[in-house]
Amino acid sequence: MSVAKPLPHDAARLHVTGAARYTDDVPTPSGTLHLAFGISRIARGKVISMDLAKVRAAPGVIDVLTAQDLPAENDVSPSNHDEPLLSDGTVHYLGQPLFAVVAKSHLAARYAATLGEVEYSEETPILTVEDALAADSRFEDGPRIYSKGDVEAALTAAPHRVQGTLVLGGQEHFYLEGQSALAVPGDDGDMVVHCSTQHPTEIQHKVAEALGVPFALVRVEVRRMGGGFGGKESQGNALAVACAIAAARSGRACKMRYDRDDDMIITGKRHDFRIDYDVGFDDDGRLCGVDFTHYVRCGWAMDLSLPVADRAMLHSDNAYDLPTARITSHRLKTNTQSATAFRGFGGPQGMVGIERVVDHVAHHLSFDPLRVRQANFYASPSHVQAMTAAAGGGPPGEVQGTKKVQTTPYGMEVTDSVIADLVEVLAERSDYAARRAAVADWNAKNPVLKKGIALTPVKFGISFTLTHLNQAGALVHVYADGSIHLNHGGTEMGQGLFQKVAQVAAVRFGVGMEAVRITATDTAKVPNTSATAASSGSDLNGMAVKVACDTIRDRMAEHLAQIYQVKPAEIVFAEGRVRAGGDDISFGDAAALCYGARVSLSATGFYKTPDIEWDRIKGKGRPFFYFAYGASVSEVVVDTLTGENRILRTDIIHDAGRSLNPALDKGQVEGAFVQGAGWLTMEELVWDDKGALKTHAPSTYKIPAVADRPEIFNVSLWDGENAADTIYKSKAVGEPPFMHGISVFLALSHALTQGDAYPALDAPATPERLLNTWLRCG
């Protein structure tokens, strides 16, 4: 029985009928109280006084909490213990929670939270990359530097050399379901938290620390999130902790949801970057060396900024074999929201850096950028073999001399590259060459509307770079009627993880999907879990579930083999039946037989990713178990009177290995592409010079709407299996396709090309930025 089926999301029917419950939909006990934060109105300084009399007197208010009222730890940081739940008197950004209102209703709490009278002594905030560099305001002592070879020498010796700078804006997650939490106090100090989070275990830890109790007293349950995208990896901590403290204090259930504006003003976003580059290359566009400097705006607290900035460095090569490279990364501390995880986790920023470099090189040589890309791709394993045999000139991606295996700038061997083959197929299927010529014709004839086309590759490393996080657990029960209770540490945020993992369980037991009951993620069932992040959900949890299922199945097989006098290996689980020689019983009857014979029908499963080791300080090792690949071609049109633009067509081929569920994986690719294109085009975060975020609602912050998807949108999966030993040879798919949006960005840049000046476009490429770039190059 094959696991790979294009089945619908397990909750699809609940979604379409409105019956799917999210945290704010969970029925609450009577007397439930509601929380809202009062937030700072300055970006940097000290609180001199806080008069909360009007807050306390507001209708419906039960309690008001400040830092002084907290029972134990005042910290919600996922990393550095530098993120107080409520300000300790220092203000680090505009929007920082200062006090928490506990009231009889959500509206009463929100209204009262606006009534605080706070006196500040204001200091000049550090807002930009330039501000932070001038003040030497940073995390870690100095920049991290990863390098390969002598980049200085390579640059000096290179026949050609160009430099440039690229500014990349951040991105608001805009999960449709805002942050929310519900804490229900239990017996003798127990606390149950329902929360919209990708990381229930961290919520458990932060709540326990804030209450001053052992982890075992806190149970966190998450059935589903209304979108996460990294924004619910650490950003939900504050709500859950505040609710738990208020619940412990009042003895009543407490819940909190951020209004959208609060959500956008309080929580972190994608890191914005400035990337400086210096590249040397030969007459054929082969890169000799690239020197990158990343300036990463991390915001006020460390949060996950170090691994984000690391991952940006680790994707500075993207799909290209760089003979020499140096990446210098400055992690800058600013008085803005603490930038956090967001799909790709720094990878996209690093990748746009090298894609810009390649595009700039091609412009300098007057080449089609695709030619430069193909000249630098990591070789396919097939090419490596062919090269060894033929020992002569070869196709692009040629491996020189005796060096058979290419390595990344951080010393990892790239042995699984399919990029050259995949791009060849995509270029053919999308008719890239003819359309590029047609675009040139169009542009020659049309003075106002200009077209552009670009093909960009993706190679994305799969594994948490913090190696110990690459572990997962599962808990599976088979009940005596043959129904199966499935639980694992992964969380469902729409990506279809639960469905994919349930397909694994169904196949291991040879039963239909209806026999497998998917259950909410629960820290009491599977402990010590990692965040559902880094695209790792199905790789890790799928394997852990397989282990648990096989443990039970083997026990059943052993018992049934005795009954039916066959070898355990001859017991076949398929189509809801169990066959033993000539005998054939239902899976339910088999379960009942095992129960009656006192066979344990419950098991845990555990998995840890093999073969990875990584030294993030030295920048050497094998941080990733494997790479996921893909490529996209986008064609756009730009109005050179206003900068208005549109994506006309996008073609994508994406490598999901042997997909566990091709329908869900294709959905991830389509959605990620549009989200990635949004990041690089219309999604613009604007702060004023006081540090106030001016784009704090969908009225001012524009994510793509329905007509912003490409008018022609062809997405397919690459036909191949993972070279690494993953669950049914599938590949992780959550983050990698996000970076297909880069083809839109470079197509826009192509459309702006006129004459010799390189249209060095910054992101997001809003109409205004496009027009300015056009005017600058004209």
Add this chain to the structure above:
Amino acid sequence: MEITFRLNGEDVTLSTEPTTTLLDWLREDRGLTGTKEGCNEGDCGACTVMVTDDQGPKALNACILFLPQLHGKAVRTVEGIAAPCGALHPVQEAMVDHHGSQCGFCTPGFIVSMATDHLTGSKDHDTTLAGNLCRCTGYAPIIRAARAAEAAPIPEHMRDTPPSSFPKNLGGAKRGQSPHALPTTSDELAAWAVEHPHGTIVAGATDVGLWVTKHHAPLGPVAFLHACDDLKEIEETEDAIRLGAAVTISRAMDALPYEELREMFRRYGSTQVRNAATIGGNIANGSPIGDSPPPLVALGATLHLRRGDTRRALPLEDFFLDYKKQDRAPGEFVEAVTVPKRPDRLRVYKLSKRADQDISAVCGAFYVPLDKAGNADEPRIAFGGMAGTPKRALHTEAALHDQPWTIASVERALPAMARDFQPLSDMRASAEYRLHTAKNMLLRAVMADTGAPLSVAEVRAEMRA
């Protein structure tokens, strides 16, 4: 206020504060949590419900819909889209089959929008779904689902009718008990407005809704306009169209015979917003970035104001005095706007970061009649986003008047634009960009008469030869 409406086929009568939103009531009082709060300002569509009144079914945002606005209407939420027997609606089936939901949080809103389109036969999904944001799917599977469901028969339960009985008039007669009113004629409204000169008039609540949900602003006495039938009238004469103040943007879009105005309105807010927002509201709130004033000013529209029994009319542009200041006395209200019928030479350009459902950085409208010699004859040009109010470009108009309508003479007139406007920088655009693109819009207006493709919306991908 005591109101009656029909909810998923069942009549509901309840007593409510005037500013309780349908969304809060559904989720917190009624226990119907299928309808979601995504933004609480009418920009994401997660709270979309279908409301049926005497003008038929339409999609609306429940988060900025006050309960009294539902009096006498029928509401259908996502819980009422599947048949009472539990059978899925064709759009629900199609969304499951085409993998149109991922996280599922926006899905109820999409389902209601799609079911409403299915009921009305609308097939322009890119337009009707522009007000439903999805962050997961990239929309492609949702559109595949919408198309797949088009031909399926309409389930009978979707044909809503208003409640079987409800008191028509919650205004005049009961005003003694409550300062809030639901008048059924503009005469009643006029009387109420004189009595409550600082009260709030609520038409579609697409702006006032946010005063409540975002700014916690007390509205004071409130009068709801939707039962004032005479304010919803559209009267067409030989040379003009008179739109009552409570005519929705959706209806105005169909009523006004100007192609580019219709296209601009197609991008104005979203379906849900256009179904609620009114032409009178868009003018009365005096926003410098409202999109209907520039084209209406360019066309030479007349505004009709009323206080008690006193009426007056003025050129629309004269209504806008300064930022947030209009020529409207306490107790006075916008009764109608009259738009002249002229040859369709209107050009309207709406510039925003996102094409659909975005507030304009600049909205430019150009009405340039030509005399027999091909010269501009009393051109009228108006902009939004360029000043504290919607404003005419009087210097530019003067520089163009009686000049040949050519690129060359337009280029000569462009410097006058800087005398007309000193725009501001904000999160939507810089002052420089606004001025530059305003000039380019005028260039586009003259280029448009040459017939070259000038909008990115008209361009298609290159295809295999």
